[in-house]
Every structure is written in C-alpha cells, then in structure tokens.
Amino acid sequence: MGRLPVYQRILEEVLRAGTTTVSSELLGSLARVNAAKVRKDLSMLGSFGTRGAGYDTAFLIEQIDRELGLNHVWPVVIVGIGNLGRALAHSQGFAARGFRVVALLDTDAAIVGESVGDVTVRHLDDLEAIVSEQPLAIGVIATPASAAQRVADLLIEAGVRSLLNFAPKVLTVGPEILLRYVDLSIELQIMSFYQSRMVAPGGDGSMPVIRSIGLTSTGVD
Amino acid sequence: MGRLPVYQRILEEVLRAGTTTVSSELLGSLARVNAAKVRKDLSMLGSFGTRGAGYDTAFLIEQIDRELGLNHVWPVVIVGIGNLGRALAHSQGFAARGFRVVALLDTDAAIVGESVGDVTVRHLDDLEAIVSEQPLAIGVIATPASAAQRVADLLIEAGVRSLLNFAPKVLTVGPEILLRYVDLSIELQIMSFYQSRMVAPGGDGSMPVIRSIGLTSTGVD
DNA sequence: CGATGTGAAATGCTTCACAGCA
DNA sequence: TGCTGTGAAGCATTTCACATCG
Numbered sequence: 421m422g423r424l425p426v427y428q429r430i431l432e433e434v435l436r437a438g439t440t441t442v443s444s445e446l447l448g449s450l451a452r453v454n455a456a457k458v459r460k461d462l463s464m465l466g467s468f469g470t471r472g473a474g475y476d477t478a479f480l481i482e483q484i485d486r487e488l489g490l491n492h493v494w495p496v497v498i499v500g501i502g503n504l505g506r507a508l509a510h511s512q513g514f515a516a517r518g519f520r521v522v523a524l525l526d527t528d529a530a531i532v533g534e535s536v537g538d539v540t541v542r543h544l545d546d547l548e549a550i551v552s553e554q555p556l557a558i559g560v561i562a563t564p565a566s567a568a569q570r571v572a573d574l575l576i577e578a579g580v581r582s583l584l585n586f587a588p589k590v591l592t593v594g595p596e597i598l599l600r601y602v603d604l605s606i607e608l609q610i611m612s613f614y615q616s617r618m619v620a621p622g623g624d625g626s627m628p629v630i631r632s633i634g635l636t637s638t639g640v641d
Numbered sequence: 642m643g644r645l646p647v648y649q650r651i652l653e654e655v656l657r658a659g660t661t662t663v664s665s666e667l668l669g670s671l672a673r674v675n676a677a678k679v680r681k682d683l684s685m686l687g688s689f690g691t692r693g694a695g696y697d698t699a700f701l702i703e704q705i706d707r708e709l710g711l712n713h714v715w716p717v718v719i720v721g722i723g724n725l726g727r728a729l730a731h732s733q734g735f736a737a738r739g740f741r742v743v744a745l746l747d748t749d750a751a752i753v754g755e756s757v758g759d760v761t762v763r764h765l766d767d768l769e770a771i772v773s774e775q776p777l778a779i780g781v782i783a784t785p786a787s788a789a790q791r792v793a794d795l796l797i798e799a800g801v802r803s804l805l806n807f808a809p810k811v812l813t814v815g816p817e818i819l820l821r822y823v824d825l826s827i828e829l830q831i832m833s834f835y836q837s838r839m840v841a842p843g844g845d846g847s848m849p850v851i852r853s854i855g856l857t858s859t860g861v862d
Numbered sequence: 863c864g865a866t867g868t869g870a871a872a873t874g875c876t877t878c879a880c881a882g883c884a
Numbered sequence: 885t886g887c888t889g890t891g892a893a894g895c896a897t898t899t900c901a902c903a904t905c906g
Contacts, residue, residue, distance in 0.1 A: 454898075454899065456898075456899055456900070456901095457897090457898065457899080460897090460898080460899090470905090470906065471904070471905045471906050472905075472906050473906075
C-alpha cells in the first residue's frame, strides 16, 4: 500500500507537534485523501483506533513501521556521486529510517576517495569486494543516463534485488528485480498533464479539485 | 494517465535506436505492463496504430506530447539551490521537454548571484518582481524541510499553481493547488515494503513477480 | 456523542478474447 | 497472417452509510 509511508511521515510531524491522538479526518485532510479511505487502510493493520477519540499517534507509527518492514535495516548503495548522489547521501531521510548507506560508488578518479558524510567514495570496480564483506539490498542509481544500464547490470550481478533509478533512462532488468523510477522529467510531465487538464475548458468555469499526492506504487502479482 | 510519460520516454529511446515502428507488445515489455493495457491507454488518444504492424514511433510521440500539454512551454522556478537544486537545474530533462527554468532562488548570500547553467540565482525576496515580468507555472521546492512551507506559501501567493516538493515535509496548501511529492525516504519505504513482501514466507518457495514501475499519479476529481 | 470499523454499493481499472483490418 | 481496437468479464479500489463501541 503506497499510502502508508505518507501517513507515517504525517504522523511523525503530527507527533513532533505534540498531538498524541489523530482522527482519520485529520490524517485524511493532511494526506489529501478521504477519511474513509484512511480508516480502510489502517484497518488492514489491525484495529487499534479508539472509537470516539481516534488513533494513538505513536502507536500507529510503530504499527506502520512494522508493516513496512522498517524494523529491518536495509543496506543501501548509491552509485554516481554527482550533485544528485551527494544530495541523496546527505538526505536525512536515509538515516532517520531503517536505511543505512553503506557504500558510495563512482568511476571518476577525482571523486573516488572523497568523504561524503562519514562514508568514503569507492570505485565502482570495488563493488564485488564490498559485497563480499556485506550484502547490499537496495541500489540507488544517480549516474548519467549513459551509464545507468551498465550500473544496473553490475548491481544485480552483485546481488542487489531492488533498484531505485534516478537516471533518465529506461532500464531493462529481469522480472525478479524490483525497479522504481524517480524521474524529474516524468514528474513534470505529469504535472503538465494535470495543469493542462485544469486549464482546458470543462464546460462550466469551475476548477476541478486535484487530489494528487505522493508517489503511488503498483502491485505485486 | 500517469503511464503516458513513461511510454513517451521509451518511445524516444526506441526512436533514437532507429526503430520507427513499435508494437504494443514491445512497448509493454519495456514499460513492464500488459500489452492490452498499452493498447487501451493509447486508444484514448485516438486510433492511429496500423493493424498487423504496430504504431509509428515518431507519430505516437507527437500525439502523446499533445495529450500531455507539452506543446505549451511551462515556466519553472526552482527554490533552494543546494546539491539537489543544482542537480535539478542541470537536468536535461527540463530543457529537452517543454519546461524552461526561468528562475533559481535561494536565500543564502553566498549562493545568490552565482550562475547555474545560464540562469543566475536570485534572492527569494525577488520573487514578486520576477513574477511581474513573467508568470511562473510550476514551482520546484528543493529547500530544507524547515523552509518548505514558507516557500510554498510564497510561491502560491506569486501565482504558482503547481508545486513539486522535494523537501521531506508535508505541505498544507489549498485544494486548488496541484501538489506532488518526490520524497526519497518515501520511495525507499515503498521498496522496503515490497522487498519484505518478497522475502516474507508466501507458503511455497516461489518468488512473486514484481511488476512495479514508474511513478503513477492519482486522479482528478 | 464522536469517531472507528466494515458490509455493501459504486466506481474505476485491468485483463481477456476476439472481431476486424492492413 | 499479425497486431490493433474494444466490448465484456473480472478484479480491485473507493466511497457510502451506519451499526458499534469507548
């Protein structure tokens, strides 16, 4: 369920603001979804809301963590330490959750050896050696498009099962690999699509309400 | 339809490789979706496939461009010129499509005045002046979480209707604003979710096939 | 009373299967 | 013959509405 991480982010902010109880109404309005949908989503993890009151914020966060598999720690490798790779490496989104960046790789001699955060950039050729010490679960591809496919192949060969691709390149991988794209150009096109829909004459002058939010994922067969 | 930009990216790569005709089968396998789904999607733009042959690659690209509103040129502003903002500004994804980065904003005196690409970074306070010369359609927020809400408010006040938020912060905006999140932490959590699903015992030892791909969007009311 | 949890209805999306055309 | 275009069937998701409980 692609909405759970969104709820979780909201709950954390709500909790930090000192609100220890949330209603499906509030959570829904922050996530821009229907309150009934929130309840249905949450009911799949069990039923620990309190009728008349709502959900206990902290407890709900724990439950979602568990459902998302965030009680594991996932070792992450980032390949391509340009501006984007650096931004990703610095992102506290990694550390804050159960993701540990255990390797940064590049092929540029000017970059290899540099320290980003508390990890030293190593050469892509060291991948095999790195994997032999420590398995890698998730590979983040932040290289130029031209290198992306080769990097993907190398990562898969090294045992990585999940790829997050930031390069503007369509990748070909086996069906057993979990692959997601984060593509700025595609994001902008989606916005463009909705915006042109909004501007387009709909008959009356009323503006449709956009409830798009977040990044949804597709299913598992 | 959130899959159109994905098809379009694939078609461009296919065309560059010299293939002037694609079947729904091929397009589907590259996009990791069912061929029937491809045909249904494309049939919504009209019917210009050739039975027995497939679709003309170049023509299809044009049609999708039109559907996505890419015959317009969308003026884009990026706020927050750190590593991420720079990466976004340099991304050829902008220039290649109908998106023109017309302004880069920051509040750091050490950054304001710097040139990134062929655009000079200006101070966030200049926003009003910039808008008076030229309207802005899409705002990209690449600031730290702490600044994101304020920036969003300022952009909306300046007439921006669509926001693409890279900051790890839940934003509160009016219902008339199109808002999308690109959140690394959320992306990783989604991968984590699917991966733990794959690893989790499903009864037999067989691995489910993951066909997740791309960034889908949600609907318009 | 107020808000959850959940059948049931409504809606939307995906897949099938095949007629129809180049 | 090969592949598109599309009803119709099959699923999944969303929403409604309300019984239920703290």
